[in-house]
Amino acid sequence: MYYSTLADTYEKIESTTKRLEMTDYLVELLKKTPKEIIDKVVYLTQGKICPDFVGLEIGVAEKLAIKAIARAAGRKEAEIQEDLKTSGDIGETAQNFMAKKAQVTLFQQSLTVEKVYQTLEKMAKITGTGSMDMKLSLLAGLLTAATPKEAKYLTRTATGNLRLGIADMTVLDALAIAYGGGKESRPYIERAYNISSDLGRVAKTLVEKGLEGIRKFEVSLGEPIRPMLAERLSTPEEILEKLGGRCIAEYKYDGERIQTHKDGEKVVLFSRRLENISEQYPDAIQLIKQNVKAQTAILEAECVAVDPDTGEMLPFQELMHRRRKYGIAKAMEEYPIALFFFDALYVNGKDLTLQPYPIRRKNLEAIIQQTERFRIAEYIVTDDPEELEKFFLKAIEDGCEGLLCKSIAGDSVYQAGARGWQWIKYKRDYKSEMTDAVDLVIVGAFYGRGKRAGTYGALLLAAYDPSEDVFKTVCKCGSGFTDEDLEKLPKMLDKHKIPNKHPRVVSTIDANIWFEPKQVIEVIGAEITLSPVHTCALNIIRKGSGLAIRFPRFTGKYRPDKAAEDATTVKEIIEMYQRQLKTVEQ
Numbered sequence: 001m002y003y004s005t006l007a008d009t010y011e012k013i014e015s016t017t018k019r020l021e022m023t024d025y026l027v028e029l030l031k032k033t034p035k036e037i038i039d040k041v042v043y044l045t046q047g048k049i050c051p052d053f054v055g056l057e058i059g060v061a062e063k064l065a066i067k068a069i070a071r072a073a074g075r076k077e078a079e080i081q082e083d084l085k086t087s088g089d090i091g092e093t094a095q096n097f098m099a100k101k102a103q104v105t106l107f108q109q110s111l112t113v114e115k116v117y118q119t120l121e122k123m124a125k126i127t128g129t130g131s132m133d134m135k136l137s138l139l140a141g142l143l144t145a146a147t148p149k150e151a152k153y154l155t156r157t158a159t160g161n162l163r164l165g166i167a168d169m170t171v172l173d174a175l176a177i178a179y180g181g182g183k184e185s186r187p188y189i190e191r192a193y194n195i196s197s198d199l200g201r202v203a204k205t206l207v208e209k210g211l212e213g214i215r216k217f218e219v220s221l222g223e224p225i226r227p228m229l230a231e232r233l234s235t236p237e238e239i240l241e242k243l244g245g246r247c248i249a250e251y252k253y254d255g256e257r258i259q260t261h262k263d264g265e266k267v268v269l270f271s272r273r274l275e276n277i278s279e280q281y282p283d284a285i286q287l288i289k290q291n292v293k294a295q296t297a298i299l300e301a302e303c304v305a306v307d308p309d310t311g312e313m314l315p316f317q318e319l320m321h322r323r324r325k326y327g328i329a330k331a332m333e334e335y336p337i338a339l340f341f342f343d344a345l346y347v348n349g350k351d352l353t354l355q356p357y358p359i360r361r362k363n364l365e366a367i368i369q370q371t372e373r374f375r376i377a378e379y380i381v382t383d384d385p386e387e388l389e390k391f392f393l394k395a396i397e398d399g400c401e402g403l404l405c406k407s408i409a410g411d412s413v414y415q416a417g418a419r420g421w422q423w424i425k426y427k428r429d430y431k432s433e434m435t436d437a438v439d440l441v442i443v444g445a446f447y448g449r450g451k452r453a454g455t456y457g458a459l460l461l462a463a464y465d466p467s468e469d470v471f472k473t474v475c476k477c478g479s480g481f482t483d484e485d486l487e488k489l490p491k492m493l494d495k496h497k498i499p500n501k502h503p504r505v506v507s508t509i510d511a512n513i514w515f516e517p518k519q520v521i522e523v524i525g526a527e528i529t530l531s532p533v534h535t536c537a538l539n540i541i542r543k544g545s546g547l548a549i550r551f552p553r554f555t556g557k558y559r560p561d562k563a564a565e566d567a568t569t570v571k572e573i574i575e576m577y578q579r580q581l582k583t584v585e586q
């Protein structure tokens, strides 16, 4: 097949903004395409040489393209640059110069799609020293053999600027019309795409094996499944009603979604956007190899940053330290992670995507060996709005964003690539920064682990309630302490140690060590949230819940100048919470 056929189609597609017309042109092209190269034609029309998850980009920089055009057209680079300034499009510029050259030389129509594809693929794969020169001569070679119109699209493709505006969904429509017998076949073709993320493989299966082949299309290890997404509602009652009166409610962890593909000893991780992110998480890969008891599996988990000293979950932002190419080993140590699994899509050779959720979950539970850092998402099964609300508050207390409530009905299949009502998220409907630090009283402590063995992992902190003259807990704080602080704290607090909770302390949490309420420290948090366990403002904002400071951090300031009764009061915390709500409503 000649590349000119593609170039002609591209030109037509560019001439319209109507999706239907675009689809027609695409149908025409697909029908003309020989079976063996249909996948390549599909990739090329999207400006690629393979599906995104492979991560292979042609990646020619504009500078290099300018050089290639200069070489192919026999002009100076400066001339090309000058033209580019006016055209603003490297493709147009290539076309201009190749047209001028065409007036003096005669070319034969010789560029085939196969040749173009092979050359672009070669360019994408070259690395190391001398790779620039090789890319340059490969592109210049293509341009020399190209007509001006072909040169335009080749240059755009090589530089990652083809941008014909053909959405994946348009390709699916065109495939259904060209080879599926009409639009009715579209859902099957779309499903194949949703479970493979590979339009080329879908096209090839369709032309080679027909719709029957597409209906039998299965999940394949190494090809990311497009993630199922959730809708959102704001009350437990609505959620339960939508889910048929009963659901499984899981913690909604605040991390990065990971789809892990395990094939024996080979493990690959994909992000929510289907990029291969295996290199960011060698520790996750190790954990999966150790703790997934299946030869092959595709599982979904939320990857969460945890405090290396206390094991507590940290906000999503902390994971950003992992988005790097170098220094991963150090980042792994400083920002360890935990994995919370919530779905099994494929286990030991079996595609589970069309199984209802309870069955997928059973499969998940059967193969996950749980450890502290490797767990199945915390959950309850309930039909009671009150219980759901309580569990929601507990999730927030534990550092999660809220809940994901999921259907357990017979039709609760994995809806790859779709946002539907099978999954409903229940999140805090406000979010804002806590801008002021507060002074809190140390009323208890928890033993540390790991690096903090022998000292405290976290302190139990309370606000003062003058109306009852008591101290009410508002957070557990394990962050912000330096090594020096950790050495100093036990010494400083030893004299206040008491065998049981102090009578003036109101707490439902059982600390490992209790103190007289004496020592005040300054703390700042991310925000103030409702809490099922802390007693500060209990039953004031909402029945059954108090207020807590989320992600509290010691600012480094001890306040020996303050008596316990000078600490921030419960009333002040309530006011801060209300102010925070208002800020968000504005």
Ligand code: AMP
Residues within 6 Å of the ligand: 227, 229, 230, 250, 251, 252, 253, 254, 255, 256, 257, 272, 302, 342, 377, 404, 425
């Ligand atoms: P959102 O990004 O707000 O639409 O919420 C959906 C995201 O929550 C998913 O893409 C996951 O990354 C994340 N998540 C956290 N915990 C769970 C869970 N238990 N089940 C499903 N998704 C979860």
